[in-house]
Amino acid sequence: MNNGTGKYDLAVVYRIYPKVAKPALGLPFSNDKFELSEVCLRSFRLATDGLRVKIWALLDGCPPAYADLFRKYFPPEDLVLLPLESIGNQRTFLKQIEILLEQDDAELVYFAEDDYFYLPKQFHAMVDFIRACPDAHFVSPYEHLDHYTSELHREPTRLRVFGQHHWRTVASTCLTFLTTRRILRQSETVFRSYGRENFDVSLWLSLTKESVARPLDFLRWMARHRFLAKVVANAWLFGWTQILFGKQYRLWVPMPGLATHMDASALSPTVDWISMMREEELSMRSGTPSQSS
Numbered sequence: 001m002n003n004g005t006g007k008y009d010l011a012v013v014y015r016i017y018p019k020v021a022k023p024a025l026g027l028p029f030s031n032d033k034f035e036l037s038e039v040c041l042r043s044f045r046l047a048t049d050g051l052r053v054k055i056w057a058l059l060d061g062c063p064p065a066y067a068d069l070f071r072k073y074f075p076p077e078d079l080v081l082l083p084l085e086s087i088g089n090q091r092t093f094l095k096q097i098e099i100l101l102e103q104d105d106a107e108l109v110y111f112a113e114d115d116y117f118y119l120p121k122q123f124h125a126m127v128d129f130i131r132a133c134p135d136a137h138f139v140s141p142y143e144h145l146d147h148y149t150s151e152l153h154r155e156p157t158r159l160r161v162f163g164q165h166h167w168r169t170v171a172s173t174c175l176t177f178l179t180t181r182r183i184l185r186q187s188e189t190v191f192r193s194y195g196r197e198n199f200d201v202s203l204w205l206s207l208t209k210e211s212v213a214r215p216l217d218f219l220r221w222m223a224r225h226r227f228l229a230k231v232v233a234n235a236w237l238f239g240w241t242q243i244l245f246g247k248q249y250r251l252w253v254p255m256p257g258l259a260t261h262m263d264a265s266a267l268s269p270t271v272d273w274i275s276m277m278r279e280e281e282l283s284m285r286s287g288t289p290s291q292s293s
Contacts, residue, residue, distance in 0.1 A: 008054040008078075009127060011106040011181075013096040014044070015058040016066060016114035017086075023263035024115055028277045036262065037114050038069055039280050045073040047118035047259070051127065054078050054105040058095055061086030090195045093175060097191055101184060109184055113176045115262040116142065117277055122258045126178050129162050129252070137183050137249040138207075140173040143257035145266040151217065152201070152228060155210045158250070166255040171210035172201040173251060174261060187249065193238040202231050206239025207249045 016037060024030040029039060055078060057070045067081050084092065093111075100109040108127060118141065130136045147153050147170050158169040175194070184191070190203050205212050212235050221229035236243065257268030267273050 006054075006103075006105040006107065007052065008106040009051045010048070010053045010108050010110055010123075011100055011103050012053055012055040012110040012112050013058060013099050014041075014055055014070075014112040014114065015060060015092040015096060016041075016062060017060040017092075018062050018066065021115055021262075023261075023265065026264040027262055028274065029281055030262070030264075034065060034069075035281075037066065039277060039284060040114060040117055040262065041069060041073055042284055043118040043120070043259075043280060044112065044116070044123075046120040047123040049121045050124055052078075054080075054103070056080045056082060056099050058082050058084055058092050060084045060088070060092050090197075094192060094195045097184070097188060101181060101188065103181075107181050108178065109181050110178045111175055113174070116176055116259045117262060117273060117280075118259040119271075119276075125163055125165055125254065125258060129165075129167060129254075130178060130180070132162065133160070133252075135250050136252050137179065138173075138251040139178045140170075140176065140251065140253050141178075141257060141259035142173060142176060142261055143253045143255055143268045144170070144173060144261070145269060146172075147253070148269070150228075151221075151225070152205070152211045152231065160252075165258075167252050168255060169208075169250050170253050171208050171251070172204035173253065175200050176259075176261070177251075183249070186247070187242075190239055190242050190246075196238065198238040199231055199234050202234035203239060204251065205232065205235040206242045206246075208251050209243055209248045212236065212243055 020033045029035040126139045130139050160167045256270040260268040260273050
C-alpha cells in the first residue's frame with residue numbers, strides 16, 4: 001500500500017523516555033517503564049501490519065536497552081535511532097516536527113508517543129480515511145474520554161461512516177496524531193507554540209477553532225473551571241492570528257478508538273483495553289502471537 005510520495009506509506013517519529021507518567025499508574029505493567037514501553041511498541045508494530053513504515057526513534061535519556069527494543073520490532077533499513085540527552089517533552093515534540101517536515105520518505109506523517117496501546121492491524125483504517133477524505137486534516141487513533149465529559153467538547157460534531165468505522169470531528173486531542181506533510185507545513189507555527197509553553201489542547205482549539213468564541217462560557221469558567229478558562233486564553237494568546245485569519249482544520253477520531261492513551265482515568269471508552277493489555281503482556285513474555293493479533 002503506497003499511494004503517496006516516497007517509498008513508504010508512513011513516516012513516524014516515535015518519542016520515548018524511561019520514566020512512567022503518573023496517569024499510567026495502576027494499569028498493567030505500569031510499574032516498569034521498559035515493559036510498558038515494549039507492550040506499547042509491540043502493539044504499534046502489530047497495528048501497522050501491512051503498511052510500509054519508516055520510523056525515527058527519539059530516545060530521550062534512554063538506556064541502550066531501549067534502542068535494542070526498536071531493533072527487535074523494526075528492520076534496520078526502516079529504522080533511525082536518535083539518542084538524546086534528556087531534552088524533555090517540548091523539545092522532543094519540536095524535533096518530531098523538524099524530522100517529519102525534512103524527510104521525503106512519505107507524505108503521511110505520524111507523531112507517536114510511547115504510552116499508547118493500539119488495536120492490531122487497524123492503523124490502515126486511519127491511513128485509508130485521511131487519503132479518501134479531503135477534509136480529514138488530522139486524525140487521532142484515540143477517542144478521548146474528554147470528548148464525552150469536558151465542556152470544551154460541546155460544539156456540534158460532524159459524523160461520517162467510512163470503511164468499518166464511524167468517525168467524528170472533535171475539538172482537540174493529545175500529541176499523538178496522523179496528518180500530511182503539506183498540512184503540517186501549513187500549521188507548523190501553531191504546533192511550534194507548544195515549545196513556548198502553550199498547552200496541547202489550546203493549540204488544537206486554535207486549529208479547529210472550536211470552543212474559542214463562547215464568551216459567556218469563558219466568564220463562567222473563570223469563576224468555576226479556571227483550567228478551562230486558561231486553556232481558551234492560551235489558545236488566543238498563542239494562536240490569535242490562526243483563530244482570526246487562518247484556515248479551520250478538522251480533527252477526526254474513530255468510534256470506538258483504535259488506540260488508547262495509557263491514562264488509567266481516561267481510557268478510550270467501549271473497549272476492554274485492560275484485558276487486551278494483559279493478553280499482550282502474556283504473549284510477549286511467552287514469545288507467541290496473541291489471540292488479538
